Amino acid sequence: MKLLILDRDGVINHDSDAYIKSVEEWLPLPGSIEAIAKLSKAGWTVAVATNQSGIARGYYDLAVLQAMHDRLRDLVAEQGGEVGLIVYCPHGPDDGCDCRKPKPGMLKTIAAHYDVALAGVWFVGDSLGDLEAAKAVDCQPVLVKTGKGEKTLGKTLPVGTLIFDDLAAIAAELIHN
Numbered sequence: 001m002k003l004l005i006l007d008r009d010g011v012i013n014h015d016s017d018a019y020i021k022s023v024e025e026w027l028p029l030p031g032s033i034e035a036i037a038k039l040s041k042a043g044w045t046v047a048v049a050t051n052q053s054g055i056a057r058g059y060y061d062l063a064v065l066q067a068m069h070d071r072l073r074d075l076v077a078e079q080g081g082e083v084g085l086i087v088y089c090p091h092g093p094d095d096g097c098d099c100r101k102p103k104p105g106m107l108k109t110i111a112a113h114y115d116v117a118l119a120g121v122w123f124v125g126d127s128l129g130d131l132e133a134a135k136a137v138d139c140q141p142v143l144v145k146t147g148k149g150e151k152t153l154g155k156t157l158p159v160g161t162l163i164f165d166d167l168a169a170i171a172a173e174l175i176h177n
């Protein structure tokens with residue numbers, strides 16, 4: 001199957017150092033909804049793996065997080081596409097969970113859900129932790145320059161990391177090649 005896994009904040013929607021704490025703050029990046037819909041209509045399964053430590057920090061609750069994801073699904077559906085499994089880590093940095101990136105737990109959950117191997121599956125993120133999580137399970141690390149991506153560009157990236165301007169450029173690459 002054609003599986004693409006996306007980080008959320010800074011890839012699909014604008015990110016903020018103050019966290020994305022409400023549906024009103026959850027604003028799609030330009031072209032991201034269209035890109036997901038185009039990929040979906042071209043036969044790609046688009047899954048999401050997102051750290052949401054704002055839950056552990058008490059900035060917002062699971063109902064608000066679900067409302068953000070309902071919004072994402074609605075917007076993509078309006079463009080004729082659909083979003084696959086969305087996996088989130090609600091824990092904080094000190095909780096010692098297995099799902100918080102850069103740990104690859106969420107990527108493994110997605111692979112198990114679809115019963116596919118992760119080797120070579122593109123995981124698109126804007127943070128170094130996203131790329132490290134990808135590398136840990138032999139996914140293809142892909143950095144976008146949106147969100148924290150420009151800042152991440154200045155760090156030492158995993159060998160073989162692919163770099164794109166944004167999700168629209170990734171959709172164009174995957175659909176037309």
Ligand SMILES: O=P(O)(O)OC[C@@H](O)[C@H]1O[C@@H](OP(=O)(O)O)[C@@H](O)[C@@H](O)[C@@H]1O
Pocket residue numbers: 007008009010015016017018019020049050051052053054093127
């Ligand atoms: O990019 P994804 O994984 O979808 O989500 C990132 C968010 O959970 C938040 O992650 C936080 O990192 P800490 O969790 O505080 O280390 C900060 O980077 C926030 O700016 C950001 O909004």
Ligand SMILES: [Mg+2]
Pocket residue numbers: 007008009010011015125126127147
């Ligand atoms: Mg991010």
Ligand SMILES: [Zn+2]
Pocket residue numbers: 088089090091097098099100
């Ligand atoms: Zn976790």
